[in-house]
Amino acid sequence: DAGVIQSPRHEVTEMGQEVTLRCKPISGHNSLFWYRQTMMRGLELLIYFNNNVPIDDSGMPEDRFSAKMPNASFSTLKIQPSEPRDSAVYFCASSSTSRNNEQFFGPGTRLTVL
Amino acid sequence: EDKVVQSPLSLVVHEGDTVTLNCSYEVTNFRSLLWYKQEKKAPTFLFMLTSSGIEKKSGRLSSILDKKELFSILNITATQTGDSAIYLCAVMASNTGKLIFGQGTTLQVKP
Numbered sequence: 001d002a003g004v005i006q007s008p009r010h011e012v013t014e015m016g017q018e019v020t021l022r023c024k025p026i027s028g029h030n031s032l033f034w035y036r037q038t039m040m041r042g043l044e045l046l047i048y049f050n051n052n053v054p055i056d057d058s059g060m061p062e063d064r065f066s067a068k069m070p071n072a073s074f075s076t077l078k079i080q081p082s083e084p085r086d087s088a089v090y091f092c093a094s095s096s097t098s099r100n101n102e103q104f105f106g107p108g109t110r111l112t113v114l
Numbered sequence: 115e116d117k118v119v120q121s122p123l124s125l126v127v128h129e130g131d132t133v134t135l136n137c138s139y140e141v142t143n144f145r146s147l148l149w150y151k152q153e154k155k156a157p158t159f160l161f162m163l164t165s166s167g168i169e170k171k172s173g174r175l176s177s178i179l180d181k182k183e184l185f186s187i188l189n190i191t192a193t194q195t196g197d198s199a200i201y202l203c204a205v206m207a208s209n210t211g212k213l214i215f216g217q218g219t220t221l222q223v224k225p
Binding site: 031033042043044045048050055056091095097101102103104105106107108 | 145146148155156157158159162202206211212213214215216217218
């Protein structure tokens with residue numbers, strides 16, 4: 001089992017640039033979650049999908065953030081344009097209703113916006 | 115508004131000490147409560163608690179849930195420096211698997 005795969009692991013970009021984070025959930029999992037973690041705010045849920053459909057995006061900070069899940073094995077989180085306050089670690093997690101919805105986290109993408 | 119509150123926010127102990135971490139919650143449509151350990155990378159799963167009064171144990175770690183008083187505790191006995199981490203409590207609401215996380219407790223175990 002490869003676990004949740006995220007790329008890139010580190011991203012450094014300049015303010016105003018577009019950033020795309022990628023996630024491959026564990027095969028067979030039907031739910032996918034995007035989180036953001038900062039020292040100030042802790043771990044925050046941004047958006048989650050069930051069976052590729054966005055269920056709750058109330059955690060998405062603003063219109064600069066968007067997420068897609070075109071199929072069961074791939075999701076993206078896009079920030080456009082990026083701002084310094086977006087600097088954080090972004091985690092993707094996946095779960096399966098057949099395993100009590102226990103969430104497995106990917107290694108995270110550390111984003112720095114200069 | 116759903117919320118999960120952990121205490122203390124940080125804790126420093128010495129090896130061999132016993133620690134108790136607290137998690138209280140106010141969540142509609144409660145389904146289960148989970149504990150995670152986070153070192154320098156992603157959170158890793160420790161326990162999932164669904165029923166009151168049933169202690170879950172894994173080595174020196176144990177946890178219990180009180181659904182009447184809406185809290186859970188995580189105990190670590192005979193702490194070791196490797197227990198140093200952020201311990202996250204999360205509550206799962208409804209059947210969608212959405213997790214609401216607390217702020218975390220940062221535990222430092224000194225030799």
